[in-house]
Amino acid sequence: MTAPRDWDESYAEGMRSPWDIGRPQPAFARLAGRGLLGGRVLDAGCGTGEHTLLAAAVGAHAVGVDISARAIGQARGKAAQRALAARFEVADALNLGALGLAFDTVLDCGLFHVFDDSMRDRYVASLASVLRAGGTCHLMCFSDQQPGDFGPRRVSQDELRSAFGDGWTIAGIVADTFELNPGLPLASARSWLATIRRA
Numbered sequence: 001m002t003a004p005r006d007w008d009e010s011y012a013e014g015m016r017s018p019w020d021i022g023r024p025q026p027a028f029a030r031l032a033g034r035g036l037l038g039g040r041v042l043d044a045g046c047g048t049g050e051h052t053l054l055a056a057a058v059g060a061h062a063v064g065v066d067i068s069a070r071a072i073g074q075a076r077g078k079a080a081q082r083a084l085a086a087r088f089e090v091a092d093a094l095n096l097g098a099l100g101l102a103f104d105t106v107l108d109c110g111l112f113h114v115f116d117d118s119m120r121d122r123y124v125a126s127l128a129s130v131l132r133a134g135g136t137c138h139l140m141c142f143s144d145q146q147p148g149d150f151g152p153r154r155v156s157q158d159e160l161r162s163a164f165g166d167g168w169t170i171a172g173i174v175a176d177t178f179e180l181n182p183g184l185p186l187a188s189a190r191s192w193l194a195t196i197r198r199a
Contacts, residue, residue, distance in 0.1 A: 007068040019110050019180070020047055024054045027140055027176045027193050028109060032058050036138070039104030042130060044093050045111030049075025049086065055107070056086040063101065065091035094122045097129035106130070106137040110178070112163075113141040113152045120163050128167060128198060137164075137196040140176060146190040151180075157192060164196050171195040 010017045024032075028051050031037055037060050043052040046064030048071050055062035056079070064086060066072050075088045091099060093111060106127055115123050127137060144154040157173050164170060176193040180186055 007066070008070040010068065010071075017047070017181070019178070020050075021179050021181055022050070024050045025109055025140065025179060027191075028054060028107065028138070031138055036136075037105060037107075040102070041105045041107065042096070042101070042103040043107045043109075044096065044127070045108065045114075046075060046088065047071050049078050049088060051107050051109055052086045052088065053078060053082060053084050055105075056084040057082075060105075062086045063099075063103070064088045065093065065096070065099070067092055094119065094126050096126045099130060101130060102132050103130055104132060104135050106135070108137060108139040108141075110140065110142075110152070112139055112160075113155050116153075124163050124168075131198045133198055135198045136171075137194075137198070139194045139196060140178070140191050141194075142178070143175065143190040143192045145175070148186075150185045151189055155192065160192065160194050160196075164194075167199045169197045169199060171197050 032054050037055040037058055041055040041060040041062045043064040046052045046066050049064045052062045052064030064075055069090045072088045072090050079086045141155045142152050144156040146154055161170055173192050173194045176191045178189045178191045
């Protein structure tokens with residue numbers, strides 16, 4: 001597995017990651033409300049599983065994967081507590097083909113922006129290996145419109161369009177907002193929510 005840092009530290013007992021707000025991001029809740037999280041759904045970089053569980057709650061066959069075994073353990077605990085049939089696996093987002101599964105929809109909430117330029121092509125190829133033709137990726141990342149330097153790397157619309165070039169169609173990129181945990185320098189951050197279709 002490729003680990004840019006020890007992600008387990010982010011999910012240690014008593015720790016609360018900036019991105020783990022204990023509920024789905026509003027942007028993804030809206031997608032669910034519009035019926036866009038059906039079929040077979042993969043949540044790439046699922047963390048403690050809120051978006052996977054959201055998809056399962058609206059009837060999807062939902063699978064969440066994360067490189068952090070600690071996060072996956074917490075996600076499985078949430079699924080049991082909520083009596084939701086979601087599957088969680090420790091897996092590398094740069095090698096999703098190893099799952100041996102195909103999906104109608106992929107969710108990426110805050111994963112794309114952790115990869116540097118050298119890893120983005122690998123990540124996009126990994127997504128392509130599991131998303132069926134005609135399937136959709138809903139991707140939310142920090143926006144280059146966010147001022148300051150707190151948080152992850154900012155991403156421009158041009159970078160998204162470049163990364164998802166051959167074999168993909170950008171159906172839309174709209175401005176949205178990441179909610180963050182209280183007590184941080186930011187209560188929220190500007191983001192892009194991209195809808196990307198596999199050719």
